[in-house]
Amino acid sequence: MSNVRCNEPPATATSSIAGKDTDADTGPSIAQFQPQQPAAPGAMPPSNKGNPCRINGVKGHQNRTNSIIYCPPLLRTNPQKDKCSAIIYFGGDVQDIPEKMESNRDNKNYIKWNLENTALLLRESFPQSHIIVVRPMRMEYSTFSCFDNFVRGNNAGIPDHTPMHFSLQHLEELLINLTKKLTKPILDQEFLHKLLAASSSKTLAGDVSCKQNNVDILQSDIYNSTSGDSNEGDLTDLLWWRENLNLDKASLKLIGFSKGCVVLNQFIYEFHYYKTLTPDDSTMMRLVSRITDMYWLDGGHGGGKNTWITSRSLLETLCRLCINVHVHVTPYQIQDDHRPWIRKEEKAFTDLLKRLGASFDRHLYPSEANSTNLYTHFDVLNRFRQHQMNIFTQQLHQTSQQPIPQHAAPGAYRSDAEDGTDNREYVADEESSVRKDAMETDAGDDAPPPISPLQEVEHNIEMHDN
Numbered sequence: 001m002s003n004v005r006c007n008e009p010p011a012t013a014t015s016s017i018a019g020k021d022t023d024a025d026t027g028p029s030i031a032q033f034q035p036q037q038p039a040a041p042g043a044m045p046p047s048n049k050g051n052p053c054r055i056n057g058v059k060g061h062q063n064r065t066n067s068i069i070y071c072p073p074l075l076r077t078n079p080q081k082d083k084c085s086a087i088i089y090f091g092g093d094v095q096d097i098p099e100k101m102e103s104n105r106d107n108k109n110y111i112k113w114n115l116e117n118t119a120l121l122l123r124e125s126f127p128q129s130h131i132i133v134v135r136p137m138r139m140e141y142s143t144f145s146c147f148d149n150f151v152r153g154n155n156a157g158i159p160d161h162t163p164m165h166f167s168l169q170h171l172e173e174l175l176i177n178l179t180k181k182l183t184k185p186i187l188d189q190e191f192l193h194k195l196l197a198a199s200s201s202k203t204l205a206g207d208v209s210c211k212q213n214n215v216d217i218l219q220s221d222i223y224n225s226t227s228g229d230s231n232e233g234d235l236t237d238l239l240w241w242r243e244n245l246n247l248d249k250a251s252l253k254l255i256g257f258s259k260g261c262v263v264l265n266q267f268i269y270e271f272h273y274y275k276t277l278t279p280d281d282s283t284m285m286r287l288v289s290r291i292t293d294m295y296w297l298d299g300g301h302g303g304g305k306n307t308w309i310t311s312r313s314l315l316e317t318l319c320r321l322c323i324n325v326h327v328h329v330t331p332y333q334i335q336d337d338h339r340p341w342i343r344k345e346e347k348a349f350t351d352l353l354k355r356l357g358a359s360f361d362r363h364l365y366p367s368e369a370n371s372t373n374l375y376t377h378f379d380v381l382n383r384f385r386q387h388q389m390n391i392f393t394q395q396l397h398q399t400s401q402q403p404i405p406q407h408a409a410p411g412a413y414r415s416d417a418e419d420g421t422d423n424r425e426y427v428a429d430e431e432s433s434v435r436k437d438a439m440e441t442d443a444g445d446d447a448p449p450p451i452s453p454l455q456e457v458e459h460n461i462e463m464h465d466n
Contacts, residue, residue, distance in 0.1 A: 151165055261301075270284075
């Protein structure tokens with residue numbers, strides 16, 4: 001079976017943007033919305049949460065290109081107080097766009113976790129951030145994710161890490177050119193339709209604003225309009241996130257899932273190169289200084305080693321950069337007796353970071369009988385989403401001076417040991433009790449309490465889980 005080049009334009013026109021703009025266009029304009037085409041198998045059905053926007057062939061370092069799946073933020077923040085932030089996601093084997101997964105006999109069983117659904121999941125996890133899902137350059141045998149533009153590897157994407165592969169340069173130039181595509185003053189009709197569809201959101205319904213934390217709830221009736229047309233005011237409201245957009249200057253959170261963690265590992269090699277081997281070269285440190293968090297979600301690949309970084313010198317460099325490190329793992333990777341090196345390397349990675357004093361947290365998500373099937377592996381994405389939404393809810397409470405009990409994600413282990421040992425305290429599922437405390441009000445028995453933006457967030461969490 002031949003490999004699939006992910007950057008080749010797909011057969012359908014809805015998956016790519018026009019190569020050039022029409023000279024006659026003078027600005028963003030749009031005709032009446034046409035009925036949406038049926039969604040691809042496995043794709044999220046049309047909803048008021050907006051649909052991810054595919055942008056193919058985004059240029060990066062030298063001749064490298066990657067396709068991007070993009071979602072704008074759900075929530076508008078105060079631009080004078082809150083810096084623009086972006087989530088960069090690198091997925092695992094099997095994960096691809098819905099129609100590619102549906103066409104594969106085995107991969108269609110996991111189509112729920114396609115890259116577009118994952119983009120929506122991440123947008124709920126980080127509602128104030130731009131979501132950028134980087135599609136692998138190629139999918140070998142339609143299954144193995146190969147991030148050749150970021151890390152050297154074999155035909156199955158098994159990494160061969162080197163001190164320098166220009167992956168950071170590639171990421172920076174991807175962000176620069178993605179910004180240019182998203183903020184062009186003249187957009188072709190098809191691309192504008194995509195951006196409007198991605199921007200439409202009622203996840204936090206209601207025409208309210210949270211004044212305590214400077215969050216405006218974005219609302220639009222564009223898909224419920226009976227007239228079917230859109231005026232300039234609608235465009236301005238829906239595309240608010242394009243104003244002063246500079247993704248290459250945003251604060252960045254990097255997320256790797258499964259095979260995608262090899263990209264994060266390569267970044268650590270290049271951190272060390274720039275920080276230690278070429279200390280006088282500050283070219284890329286501007287980008288590195290904007291990376292605030294790195295998330296390893298159940299990292300692993302088919303090779304027999306180098307699933308986690310275990311070099312003390314590399315991890316010392318990572319610690320000096322003051323990047324927050326987050327590890328989320330399941331029995332699928334670290335309790336697989338057929339691949340014991342993953343457990344050993346992950347333990348060495350976490351123990352070293354704790355001894356070096358890194359800003360670090362680790363979460364182990366158990367499963368029934370510690371099952372090691374692939375569903376357990378993919379489920380870490382849902383667990384991670386719940387964990388992040390709980391954090392966001394806590395932040396809203398704290399900002400509005402409504403403290404709630406601190407808690408971890410349901411079913412997670414928390415590692416708090418400072419001496420390098422792995423003492424783990426299981427944190428029971430507190431979600432229901434926390435919600436109950438958060439929803440309590442001083443209103444009388446006869447009158448229902450008013451709905452706050454925070455309650456809207458919690459309601460959406462509950463509705464999604466149900």
